[in-house]
Amino acid sequence: MYTQHQKRQKTYGGRQTPVTDSYEFFPGVTRVEYRPGASAEDSLCFRHYNPSERVHGRTMEEWFRPAVSYWHAFSYQGLDRYGMPAFIRPWDEAPNSLEACKRRVRAAFEFFSKLGVRYWTVFDRDLTPEGYTLEESFQQLDEVIDLVQELQQRTGIKPLWFGCNLFSHPRYANGAATNPDAHVAAYAAAQCKKAFDIAMKLGAENFLLWGAREGYHNPMVADLPREMRNYAKFLKIVADYKDKHGFRGNLLIRPGPHRESRFYNSEHRYESEDCDTFGRYDYDAMSTLCLLKHHGLERQFKLHVYPGRDHLFASAMGYLGCIEYESYHEEYFGDFRYNGETTVMMKNFIDQGGIQPGGVSLALRPRRESHDFRDLFLMYVQSLDTLAKGLKTAVRLTSEGHFSRHLQQRYSGYQSGIGARLASGEASLEECDEFVKRHGEPNPPSARLEHWNSVFRYYNEH
Secondary structure: HHHHHHHHHHHHOOOOOOOOOOOOOOOOOOOOOOOOOOOOOOOOOOOOOOOOOEOOEEEHHHOOOEEHHHHHHHOOOOOOOOOOOOOOOOOOOOOOOOOHHHHHHHHHHHHHHHHHHOEEEEEEEHOOOOOOHHHHHHHHHHHHHHHHHHHHHHHHOEEEEEEEEEOOOOOOOHHHHOOOOHHHHHHHHHHHHHHHHHHHHOOOOOEEEOOOOOEEEEHHHHHHHHHHHHHHHHHHHHHHHHHHHHOEEEEEEEOOOOOOOOEOOOOOEEOOOOOOOEEEOOOOOHHHHHHHHHHOOOOOOOEEEEOHHHHHHHHHOOEEEEEEEEEEOOOOOOHHHHHOOHHHHHHHHHHOOOHHHHOOEEEOOOOOOOOOOOHHHHHHHHHHHHHHHHHHHHHHHHHHHHHHHHHHHHHHOOOOOHHHHHHOOOOOOHHHHHHHHHOOOOOOOOOOHHHHHHHHHHHHHH
């Protein structure tokens, strides 16, 4: 086993190689090109994604503004619940040392440049580990941020969002903003201030808060009203700080850790792969919007959500700020989401006129057995192609108008008569009662779901 790891060291260039400005972490890989006519095994190229191609009035890159998630691409080491880390990379020697942090940043910017993306997403603690004191943590972070700023100026790449990690350290085991210990909440606020200052320094277009620990395990030992008020107050002081310093980007909240693949345990409670907090106060898009509206914060925040139910609700309510686009490990032959989910997501982007200043954060982790650095590139190439194909399909679907005409016809009863009065809120229960007495039993038409599923499948397969 150890011998195999040593072989992988050679694959990545070895751990002991000195890293200078001219050092190449990904030798043999040039900037990924758009080659729609490439052969079957010529995989390290884009077949659908052409960032400068204009589609429906703007470029592909402008439509979904892709960003690479720093942690997923460069900090994840192939660890899962059943096995030890599977990846050995040239930036992973003494992974918590400051020099390793700098190597990882240099590798990341080489990767971003060769992939051809303009944005990345990162939490403060992804860049440097915690120090023994808050001051030491900030000093280490500042040293790496100086390098980040230099590389950003050299490449023109900047954060789509910069986030504050208020969930990894044991001090936040009982939450950050909702922690029953006020000292912990104050510490979280100090860390958040520093992260916000860095976000502005780096020109981040959004600032992310993910309340992964903001919740309760047992309602008998938690003051739920107090904790929700404290959470809202914390969000407000972040919003006040944004306004005070003139930050023009969005404040993002990431609901969750909700997934479409949630499952029930033996006690019929929802479980999650990400976090063991049961009673999340911002469990999904709707509960998060409820919290924001209840405390008068709905104008200050947008939502950072996963494709699926949450993004549909966020888009319908006008709060879609950013998408977390993940890889599906259970699929055998690549990512097939363009067959539906990505098309729907891209149609939402079109309907709301784009997602700027947000975008799509590509949170892609290589499979444990895929430890060659080309595998890392290919994951992102395939997902960018998936997004591009979904965009083209959504544009064609929108321009040909089959679904829009169907929706107009399906809801035509609300254009006049009792339907118009119901839609405007003018109808009363008594009026509806009289209407039904005069017109009798309704005769609703078939939804024809099988037909429209077939139409949708046609667009995604042609």
